[in-house]
């Protein structure tokens with residue numbers, strides 16, 4: 447279980463994804479898919 451740093455939503459991840467996201471437990475921020483999409487959208491909008 448990981449907790450999104452933006453919305454605080456907890457997410458159950460698959461084993462493969464958990465392995466990929468192991469860095470999250472080591473300090474890197476975990477952001478759920480929803481917030482990731484939102485952040486990407488915001489940054490692309492800001493770029494213009």
Ligand SMILES: [Zn+2]
Nearest residue numbers: 450453478481
């Ligand atoms: Zn989120």
